[in-house]
Amino acid sequence: FFFQAEDGIRDFCLSRGLGDVYKRQVYAQEVILRRAMDRVKAKEEQLAKRTEDYENWKNNSKKRKTRQALLTGEIPQEQLDYERDAEELKSQIDLLKMKENLCSNERERSNKILTQIQRDANQALESLYLCQKMLKKYAQDEYVLFLSLIHI
Numbered sequence: 001f002f003f004q005a006e007d008g009i010r011d012f013c014l015s016r017g018l019g020d021v022y023k024r025q026v027y028a029q030e031v032i033l034r035r036a037m038d039r040v041k042a043k044e045e046q047l048a049k050r051t052e053d054y055e056n057w058k059n060n061s062k063k064r065k066t067r068q069a070l071l072t073g074e075i076p077q078e079q080l081d082y083e084r085d086a087e088e089l090k091s092q093i094d095l096l097k098m099k100e101n102l103c104s105n106e107r108e109r110s111n112k113i114l115t116q117i118q119r120d121a122n123q124a125l126e127s128l129y130l131c132q133k134m135l136k137k138y139a140q141d142e143y144v145l146f147l148s149l150i151h152i
């Protein structure tokens with residue numbers, strides 16, 4: 001099995017089997033899943049920080065609603081900004097969690113396939129061992145037969 005480079009140089013690459021492909025795939029999926037989980041955590045922390053800042057502003061704000069603002073239902077700009085930011089962050093978190101679940105499901109699927117491949121490989125090795133044992137017995141029987149024919 002060769003890879004052809006653009007400049008025409010070929011490198012020999014020994015294929016080690018489907019099991020190795022799935023091992024690398026599972027590892028890559030683990031890395032992707034960890035990154036997805038880190039992104040979710042970062043966004044959740046960002047939302048918590050933004051909420052904390054807003055609550056501090058609400059509790060410490062010297063800006064009181066005027067009578068006119070109370071009558072008209074005017075909402076302070078800080079509250080509008082917070083509500084917009086919180087909604088956007090929640091949307092991003094939901095999307096990241098969906099991606100995280102997808103990565104997790106794909107990793108589980110690959111793990112199951114890898115387990116099946118390993119089980120099948122073990123069964124194949126057992127069959128090869130039995131064949132080797134039978135071949136050895138056959139060779140011994142043939143040798144004994146050969147020796148008996150020589151002495152006749």
